[in-house]
Amino acid sequence: MEHEEESAELNLWARARAGDQPAFGSLFDLHKDRIFRHAFRLLADRSDAEDVLGTVFLELWRRRDDVRVSDGSILPWLLVTTTNTAMNLQRATRRYRHLLSRIPHEPPELSAEEKAFLRSSEIDPDLKNAIHSLNPTDQGLLTLVVIEDYTITDAAAVLCLRVSTARTRFSRLKAKLRANLNGISAHSFTVEGNRS
Known part of the structure; x- marks a missing residue:
C-alpha cells in the first residue's frame, strides 16, 4: 500500500515537473496540511504559517528541476524548505522589529525658530x-x-x-x-x- 502511494506521488511529481498544473495542485493538496502544521509549530502564528506555506510551494514550482525526491516523496524537501523559510521569516521579523524599536515614536518638538522657518519655506x-x-x-x-x-x-x-x-x-x-x-x-x- 505504501509503495503504491509513493508511486502515485512520483507519478504526480513527474507530471507536475512537466507543467501539469492539476498534478501540481494535487501535490499541494497532498502535503499542504503537513507543511502548514510544521510551519505553525515553528512560528506559532497562523498568518505567518500560511505565508510560509505559499512560499514553500512557490519554491517547489520555481526549483522543480532541483528538488530531490527521498523515499519516493517530495515531502522531505518540502519540510526542509519550510524550516528554512520559517527561519528566514523569523530573522526578517526580528530585524524589522529591532529597526522599529530604534525609531522615535513621537516626532521631536520643534523650536519656535524651526517652526517659523518651516512656515516661511512653504510653497x-x-x-x-x-x-x-x-x-x-x-x-x-x-x-x-x-x-x-x-x-x-x-x-x-x-x-x-x-x-x-x-x-x-x-x-x-x-x-x-x-x-x-x-x-x-x-x-x-x-x-x-x-x-x-
Whole structure:
C-alpha cells in the first residue's frame, strides 16, 4: 500500500515537473496540511504559517528541476524548505522589529525658530499645483533656479541641457506658470532668470 502511494506521488511529481498544473495542485493538496502544521509549530502564528506555506510551494514550482525526491516523496524537501523559510521569516521579523524599536515614536518638538522657518519655506498651494503640471525637466529647472537658487548655467549642467536651451525653457515655463496662476503671486517666481 505504501509503495503504491509513493508511486502515485512520483507519478504526480513527474507530471507536475512537466507543467501539469492539476498534478501540481494535487501535490499541494497532498502535503499542504503537513507543511502548514510544521510551519505553525515553528512560528506559532497562523498568518505567518500560511505565508510560509505559499512560499514553500512557490519554491517547489520555481526549483522543480532541483528538488530531490527521498523515499519516493517530495515531502522531505518540502519540510526542509519550510524550516528554512520559517527561519528566514523569523530573522526578517526580528530585524524589522529591532529597526522599529530604534525609531522615535513621537516626532521631536520643534523650536519656535524651526517652526517659523518651516512656515516661511512653504510653497503656495497654487504654485505647487502649477509646478506639478510641468514636465519633469521643467520641474527640475524651476526647482533648481527658483526654489534652490541655482544659476541657470548650473541648473543646465545638472539637467544635461545646453545653457541656451535652459534659458529658453525657463522663459517659456515662467510664461506658462503666469498663465496658469493667472497673475497670482507673480513675484513667487520672479527671479533673475538671466543670471549665468
